Every structure is written in structure tokens, then in C-alpha cells.
Amino acid sequence: MGRAKFFRQKLISHVDSVAVKTVYSWLLHQTRERFGVAAGEAGLVAQKGYLLLTRSLVKRSEEQIVFPALAGREVHRKRSAQELPRREVVLTPWSHDDLEVYREFGLKALQNARLARLIEEAYWQDASLSTSMLCFLTNITAKSIRERLISLWEEGIRLPVAGVAKKYRQGRVFRATAAMEQFFAGVKPATVRERLWLSPTTWQQYQMDYLHVAQLTRAGLDASTIGRQLGLHPDLVIEFQELEQRTGGATQLADSLPGRLLNGCPLPLAVDDARNLFLAELQSQHGFSPAKAHSYLALL
Structure with missing residues (x-):
């Protein structure tokens, strides 16, 4: 019998060494070990907690930056970038999800996922990113970004970038x-x-x-x-x-x-606060007691 061969071992080791340092990894560990949630369900609970943390509890997490994007979601007329108004938005140039994508699908998939996430995050905050801004944020050339985006637009994916042609904006x-x-x-x-x-x-x-x-x-x-x-x-x-x-x-x-x-565990319709909704989800969907749910929220 020959020696067992392990493929992509260096990449996997690198991903593992970085992953343990992330906020999400720490939160996942706490969810499993401190609160006793099963492994499969713990990832979903930790993701909900992480989203609550980044969207509602703090203005900007350690993995996010404040970036001056172009104000408005429909910035497509050809004008000088210096003439366009700016809006500060919170972007995530790096996320724990990048490591999972990198481990499973490789470097190009990681770059594409990051590119799509930045464009979507700017759009959610009523802003747009230009190609030059994406070059600065991702360290990818403008030609490569255009090639990647065009292939996505042709597949029907909606990724609104400043100055994109009308045929790539409709029906996505x-x-x-x-x-x-x-x-x-x-x-x-x-x-x-x-x-x-x-x-x-x-x-x-x-x-x-x-x-x-x-x-x-x-x-x-x-x-x-x-x-x-x-x-x-x-x-x-x-x-x-x-x-x-x-x-x-x-x-x-x-x-x-x-x-x-x-x-069988519907969301409470009257809840309009992210914290109360999170507490309700922990109790109704994940079997947390009220005290345990409040303890988890305090952890965040």
C-alpha cells in the first residue's frame, strides 16, 4: 500500500489558521460549547448572531470599513467622478464567508464572491461603486472586473455598478x-x-x-x-x-x-426591533429559554 495523498493541504491549513481568529469562529465555538447547540444548527445560530452584531449592535465591525461611494443607486450617466456626490457606506472587504468559499471553490471564486458582496452592500445603503473603486477595494484590474461582471450580467445576476449599460440593468x-x-x-x-x-x-x-x-x-x-x-x-x-x-x-x-x-414556529408579527426578533427566534426556533436567549444576546 502506498502513502495516503492529501490534496490542497497547504491551502486548507492556511484557511484553518486564519479562520480560528475570526469573530464568527469565536461565536460559533461559544454557541456549540457554552450553549450546547448541535453542530449543524450552531452555524445558523452563530450566523444570525453575527448578522445582528454587524447590522444593528455596532456601526462597524472589525471586518468592515467606511468608504466614500457614489450617492444613489442609479448613477449611470457619463459624468466626471469628481462632480458626483458621495455617500459614506460601510463595506466588508473581508468576511469569514470568504474563507469557506476559498477552501471549497478556490481563489477566483473568493474574488468573485467578494466583488459581488461589495456591490450589493453599497446598493443596500443607497450608493453605487464605480469600476475604479472596485479595483481599489479588491486589487483586481478593471479589465478583469468588467469581464467577470459581464458574464454575470448575461446570466441574469443583478450587480448594479455605476455607469453600467441599460441592457445589463433590466430583467436581473x-x-x-x-x-x-x-x-x-x-x-x-x-x-x-x-x-x-x-x-x-x-x-x-x-x-x-x-x-x-x-x-x-x-x-x-x-x-x-x-x-x-x-x-x-x-x-x-x-x-x-x-x-x-x-x-x-x-x-x-x-x-x-x-x-x-x-x-410550526412563526415569527412574531408585531416585533419591529432587531434585538427582540433575535430573542424570539432563539426561543421559538432553537429551543432557548428566555434566560438563555438573553444570555446569548449579552454575549454579543
């Missing part, structure tokens, strides 16, 4: 909507994640967000109220609602981990 959907649409069409989750450079954690979060939107829509809430309650942009909520009307896809998620957690 965000990555989250595209991922769910492909899954409902019968594409395997592993293939969906590889096509759109999604980590397992992000894929689970997309499923949970979709199920929440479907549930709150059936309860009669409008897109702006749903977005405010879930921390999602109204445009993404509307895309989810339209997809649910066409496919009824929420039933296909019943056997997924988010679907099993949400089954």
Missing part, C-alpha cells in the same frame, strides 16, 4: 433570488453554491430569509415592513415575493434545516 435579480430560483428549478444545492460562490452558511441564510419573507407575506405585511423587520432591502423582498408567487417554492424548503426550524 440579486444573487439570493437567483440561488433560490435555480434551486426550485431542480439544480442541486452544491451546484448552486458553486455557480454563485456561496458558502454553506450564506446558503442557509438565503433559505431562512426566503422562508421568513414567504411567511410574513402570507400574514399580509408589505415589502417595506418585512424588510425593516428582517433587515433586508425592500427590492430583495419584492424579488422573493414574486418568485414565491411563480413557484410556491417555500414548500420545497420544508425538509431543509431552516425549514424544519421554522415549521
Whole structure:
């Protein structure tokens, strides 16, 4: 018998050594060891806690920066960049998700995932990034960025960059909507994640967000109220609602981990505060006691 061969060992070791230093890794460890949550469910709980931390509890986490982007989401007229108004936005040039994507799909997938995340984050904050700004943030050449974005636009992905041609702006959907649409069409989750450079954690979060939107829509809430309650942009909520009307896809998620957690545990409709919603989710979906849920929130 020959010696066992391990492929990509140096890359995996590098990823592991960096991952243990992240806030998400620490939070995941606390969720499993201190609060006794099962391994599969702990990732979803830790992701919810991390999103609450970065979206509501602090203005900017250690992994984020404040960047002067172009004000407005529809900055497409050809004008000098110096003449355009600016808006400071919080961007995440590096995330723990990058390590998972890098480990599974390689360097180019990591770069593409980072590029898409920066564009989407600016859009959520009513701003736009130009190609030169993306070059500065990602250390990728303008030619390479244009080639990557054009291939995505042609596949129907909505990544609004300042100055993009009109033919690439219409009839597109965000990555989250595209991922769910492909899954409902019968594409395997592993293939969906590889096509759109999604980590397992992000894929689970997309499923949970979709199920929440479907549930709150059936309860009669409008897109702006749903977005405010879930921390999602109204445009993404509307895309989810339209997809649910066409496919009824929420039933296909019943056997997924988010679907099993949400089954029979609806969100409280009157909650409009991110902290109270997080506490309600911990108790109704993950079996936390009120004291244990408040202890987890204090940990954040």
C-alpha cells in the first residue's frame, strides 16, 4: 500500500489558521460549547448572531470599513467622478464567508464572491461603486472586473455598478433570488453554491430569509415592513415575493434545516426591533429559554 495523498493541504491549513481568529469562529465555538447547540444548527445560530452584531449592535465591525461611494443607486450617466456626490457606506472587504468559499471553490471564486458582496452592500445603503473603486477595494484590474461582471450580467445576476449599460440593468435579480430560483428549478444545492460562490452558511441564510419573507407575506405585511423587520432591502423582498408567487417554492424548503426550524414556529408579527426578533427566534426556533436567549444576546 502506498502513502495516503492529501490534496490542497497547504491551502486548507492556511484557511484553518486564519479562520480560528475570526469573530464568527469565536461565536460559533461559544454557541456549540457554552450553549450546547448541535453542530449543524450552531452555524445558523452563530450566523444570525453575527448578522445582528454587524447590522444593528455596532456601526462597524472589525471586518468592515467606511468608504466614500457614489450617492444613489442609479448613477449611470457619463459624468466626471469628481462632480458626483458621495455617500459614506460601510463595506466588508473581508468576511469569514470568504474563507469557506476559498477552501471549497478556490481563489477566483473568493474574488468573485467578494466583488459581488461589495456591490450589493453599497446598493443596500443607497450608493453605487464605480469600476475604479472596485479595483481599489479588491486589487483586481478593471479589465478583469468588467469581464467577470459581464458574464454575470448575461446570466441574469443583478450587480448594479455605476455607469453600467441599460441592457445589463433590466430583467436581473440579486444573487439570493437567483440561488433560490435555480434551486426550485431542480439544480442541486452544491451546484448552486458553486455557480454563485456561496458558502454553506450564506446558503442557509438565503433559505431562512426566503422562508421568513414567504411567511410574513402570507400574514399580509408589505415589502417595506418585512424588510425593516428582517433587515433586508425592500427590492430583495419584492424579488422573493414574486418568485414565491411563480413557484410556491417555500414548500420545497420544508425538509431543509431552516425549514424544519421554522415549521410550526412563526415569527412574531408585531416585533419591529432587531434585538427582540433575535430573542424570539432563539426561543421559538432553537429551543432557548428566555434566560438563555438573553444570555446569548449579552454575549454579543
